[in-house]
Amino acid sequence: MSFELRRVQHLAGASLLLLGAAATSALAQEPTQAPAQAPAQDKSSTEIPAVTVTAPSPIVRRVVPTRSPVRVARTGRSRSQQRTADAAPAAPATAAPQQGVLSIVTNQFATVTVVPNDEIRREGGGQLGDLLFSKPGITGSSFAPGASSRPIIRGLDVNRVGIVENGTNGGGASDLGEDHFVPIDPLATNQVEVVRGPAALRYGSTSIGGVVSATNNRIPDALPSCAPSFQTWGMPAKAPLASAATSPCVTAETRTAFSSVDRGVESGVLLDTGGGNFAFHADAYGRTTSDYNIPSYPYLNDQTRPVNGRQPNSATRSDGASIGGSYFFQGGYIGAAITQNDSLYHIPGIDGADHHTRIDGHQTKINAKGEYRPDATAIDTIRFWAGATDYRHNEIGLADPADLNSDGIRQTFTNKEQEIRTEVQLMPFNARFAEVTTALGFQAGHQELSAPSPDNPGTLFNGLWDPNNNTRVAAYAFNEFKFTEQTRAQIAGRIEHVELHGTTPNFSADFLPDGTPQAAIARNPSYTPKSGSIGLLQDLPGGMVGSVTAQYVERAPKAAELFSRGGHDATATFDIGNPNLTIETAKSVELGVRKATGPFRFEATVYYTHFDNFIFRRLTGVMCDDDFASCGNPGAELNQAVYSQRNANFRGGEFQSQFDVGAFQGGIWGIENQLDVVRATFSDGTNVPRIPPVRLGGGVFWRDDNWLMRVNLLHAFAQNNIAVIAETPTPGYNLLKAEVSYKTKLDPSRFGAREMIAGIVGNNLLNESIRNSVSYTKDEVLMPGIGVRAFANFKF
Numbered sequence: 056m057s058f059e060l061r062r063v064q065h066l067a068g069a070s071l072l073l074l075g076a077a078a079t080s081a082l083a084q085e086p087t088q089a090p091a092q093a094p095a096q097d098k099s100s101t102e103i104p105a106v107t108v109t110a111p112s113p114i115v116r117r118v119v120p121t122r123s124p125v126r127v128a129r130t131g132r133s134r135s136q137q138r139t140a141d142a143a144p145a146a147p148a149t150a151a152p153q154q155g156v157l158s159i160v161t162n163q164f165a166t167v168t169v170v171p172n173d174e175i176r177r178e179g180g181g182q183l184g185d186l187l188f189s190k191p192g193i194t195g196s197s198f199a200p201g202a203s204s205r206p207i208i209r210g211l212d213v214n215r216v217g218i219v220e221n222g223t224n225g226g227g228a229s230d231l232g233e234d235h236f237v238p239i240d241p242l243a244t245n246q247v248e249v250v251r252g253p254a255a256l257r258y259g260s261t262s263i264g265g266v267v268s269a270t271n272n273r274i275p276d277a278l279p280s281c282a283p284s285f286q287t288w289g290m291p292a293k294a295p296l297a298s299a300a301t302s303p304c305v306t307a308e309t310r311t312a313f314s315s316v317d318r319g320v321e322s323g324v325l326l327d328t329g330g331g332n333f334a335f336h337a338d339a340y341g342r343t344t345s346d347y348n349i350p351s352y353p354y355l356n357d358q359t360r361p362v363n364g365r366q367p368n369s370a371t372r373s374d375g376a377s378i379g380g381s382y383f384f385q386g387g388y389i390g391a392a393i394t395q396n397d398s399l400y401h402i403p404g405i406d407g408a409d410h411h412t413r414i415d416g417h418q419t420k421i422n423a424k425g426e427y428r429p430d431a432t433a434i435d436t437i438r439f440w441a442g443a444t445d446y447r448h449n450e451i452g453l454a455d456p457a458d459l460n461s462d463g464i465r466q467t468f469t470n471k472e473q474e475i476r477t478e479v480q481l482m483p484f485n486a487r488f489a490e491v492t493t494a495l496g497f498q499a500g501h502q503e504l505s506a507p508s509p510d511n512p513g514t515l516f517n518g519l520w521d522p523n524n525n526t527r528v529a530a531y532a533f534n535e536f537k538f539t540e541q542t543r544a545q546i547a548g549r550i551e552h553v554e555l556h557g558t559t560p561n562f563s564a565d566f567l568p569d570g571t572p573q574a575a576i577a578r579n580p581s582y583t584p585k586s587g588s589i590g591l592l593q594d595l596p597g598g599m600v601g602s603v604t605a606q607y608v609e610r611a612p613k614a615a616e617l618f619s620r621g622g623h624d625a626t627a628t629f630d631i632g633n634p635n636l637t638i639e640t641a642k643s644v645e646l647g648v649r650k651a652t653g654p655f656r657f658e659a660t661v662y663y664t665h666f667d668n669f670i671f672r673r674l675t676g677v678m679c680d681d682d683f684a685s686c687g688n689p690g691a692e693l694n695q696a697v698y699s700q701r702n703a704n705f706r707g708g709e710f711q712s713q714f715d716v717g718a719f720q721g722g723i724w725g726i727e728n729q730l731d732v733v734r735a736t737f738s739d740g741t742n743v744p745r746i747p748p749v750r751l752g753g754g755v756f757w758r759d760d761n762w763l764m765r766v767n768l769l770h771a772f773a774q775n776n777i778a779v780i781a782e783t784p785t786p787g788y789n790l791l792k793a794e795v796s797y798k799t800k801l802d803p804s805r806f807g808a809r810e811m812i813a814g815i816v817g818n819n820l821l822n823e824s825i826r827n828s829v830s831y832t833k834d835e836v837l838m839p840g841i842g843v844r845a846f847a848n849f850k851f
Contacts, residue, residue: 113257165647192707198836274381390425414449584610607641611639617632674695
């Protein structure tokens with residue numbers, strides 16, 4: 056642990072150096088006199104700010120003048136005139152984002168969940184699954200809480216939920232095993248969006264459930280805000296780039312938190328600077344935790360191991376850093392960044408604790424993106440994203456729990472992946488029936504995977520799978536139709552081609568060894584999935600917006616589903632892939648009603664999805680050791696899991712609301728609630744395994760321009776709709792949270808910082824024994840018990 060503390064101390068020292076430089080620059084540039092106070096606002100009627108969404112659609116609408124309803128190739132003014140219009144004085148800015156206001160997105164064709172920066176700072180969490188755990192319709196896999204938790208959307212996980220960062224694949228190996236961490240840390244993230252519905256086609260057919268999009272400023276798309284002119288590339292053509300600030304401008308932000316439940320410490324610093332045509336970003340972060348506290352004995356089926364009030368083998372450590380920059384030119388920008396993510400965390404559970412299992416992961420990622428708005432007749436905007444990732448992790452543990460000298464690498468995963476995506480948005484035109492905007496996209500990627508193991512070198516079962524690779528290319532199109540100011544529609548389509556290359560042996564029909572020698576057989580399947588969607592968005596009376604979307608999505612099997620053929624110690628499974636898997640098809644419909652303004656804000660959604668050839672990992676009830684020949688032997692420790700296909704139906708809904716009851720003590724108090732439910736069955740009526748329970752919650756809040764106080768209780772009902780084999784019921788729980796936070800502007804001449812948000816959050820205040828029904832290890836791993844998290848965030 057002393058080594059971990061030294062790493063945190065080193066990070067803190069680096070943070071202070073960066074902060075010193077930032078504060079010095081800020082003090083030099085800020086006026087010595089504090090800015091005048093703005094007129095006081097009526098807090099009881101403060102306007103709710105609009106939610107800015109960065110990820111969902113490739114179409115960004117521009118202002119098009121009203122014209123006679125005749126078909127033309129383009130709008131009636133030149134591109135330079137368009138830019139001049141863009142430069143006109145803007146309308147008065149909406150109110151600054153308020154803490155605790157429910158983020159409802161009404162201008163998208165399906166549900167979008169937004170977690171803004173302030174909420175990320177308050178909620179914390181080491182993984183995206185932890186951050187999103189209580190959002191309606193979303194939870195986390197929580198295989199290793201705080202260290203390995205992937206988002207699950209409407210009961211769909213891994214190969215049906217995409218994770219992207221700044222527009223490109225997050226990389227890593229979190230979709231290859233529930234024990235693998237997501238190499239995107241909320242500590243270095245500014246906003247998280249969960250996108251469902253047609254917009255997910257932009258990222259690939261492996262995003263049937265949705266896309267989790269994390270954004271930050273690692274590739275700047277604007278100069279720092281303290282620059283006196285030309286702050287964004289979107290300024291009019293008549294504003295020459297030479298007028299941009301030539302002296303450097305520096306802004307900085309620090310993010311720090313402490314948690315009691317795991318004695319955790321986290322710290323991060325973000326630095327942005329720019330001048331002339333350039334902007335640069337750098338950030339560094341780190342966190343360390345000990346085994347977290349739990350309220351009761353974690354193991355349902357084993358009462359022989361000492362626990363001492365903590366979840367055994369659950370300590371974590373992670374850190375990372377990034378540096379990036381952008382060059383701005385007239386009409387656009389281009390930038391790149393390089394990021395390093397490192398994580399060393401333990402795997403809780405009986406097997407993990409006995410073998411002292413831990414995962415040592417490292418990822419190096421290079422990203423680039425750019426945007427250009429040419430002065431052209433037909434093209435509005437050209438955008439591109441590109442990324443390359445080199446990922447590797449070792450699963451380390453004791454080969455023999457009784458022999459401390461047997462510690463070593465039990466399994467290795469590597470992922471080398473490259474991706475590029477380009478989009479062209481055409482100039483909008485007025486057809487006879489609607490104003491039409493079209494965006495065309497092209498995407499290509501290549502991936503090389505391996506999972507070697509030192510345990511059985513030179514044998515067929517040398518790891519979970521032999522090296523394999525896949526190549527994918529795709530094209531997609533989005534068309535939006537604006538019939539009136541109140542009625543809009545979207546039609547989107549995607550076609551892609553996927554080729555995979557790997558090996559797997561033939562297994563006997565009952566997946567029990569029959570003496571037939573296992574031999575590696577080359578497999579080279581290819582697929583051409585096709586997808587399409589249609590959506591309608593309609594403004595309704597009372598400030599409400601209604602939506603209806605329908606989708607047809609085909610998904611090609613992924614490498615792990617086809618080529619697995621070995622033991623995976625961290626998940627305690629012996630995975631068997633199926634090279635004969637066919638394309639999975641999802642047909643879905645979603646209806647929604649939303650209201651984002653006024654004292655009562657809400658979002659209600661219902662959906663239904665029918666899957667043909669739904670791919671899932673089926674536990675057979677047979678136990679194995681390290682090779683197939685051991686399957687069925689007494690005393691084996693790994694659950695045999697076979698990738699299979701069946702038709703399935705998913706249906707459910709989500710609701711959340713917030714009501715500002717009235718003014719109180721200079722602020723606003725109100726009530727909020729949420730409900731989500733998903734029911735998933737196969738065509739014969741049996742249950743799809745590991746589905747989230749029905750959850751119902753509510754609470755009260757008080758807020759003003761600075762303070763937020765909130766108490767919220769989320770009740771999860773017992774989950775008794777379980778798979779026929781090898782799944783146990785999960786008891787319900789009550790998750791009580793309370794928080795107090797304070798946000799304010801500061802006088803940089805006095806404090807150095809210009810803005811601060813700080814607070815205290817209490818989690819699981821009832822100290823409930825919480826088991827997550829979607830987790831493979833729920834019978835052995837409890838969620839953290841009662842704890843308090845204190846945080847502080849400063850902007851310079």
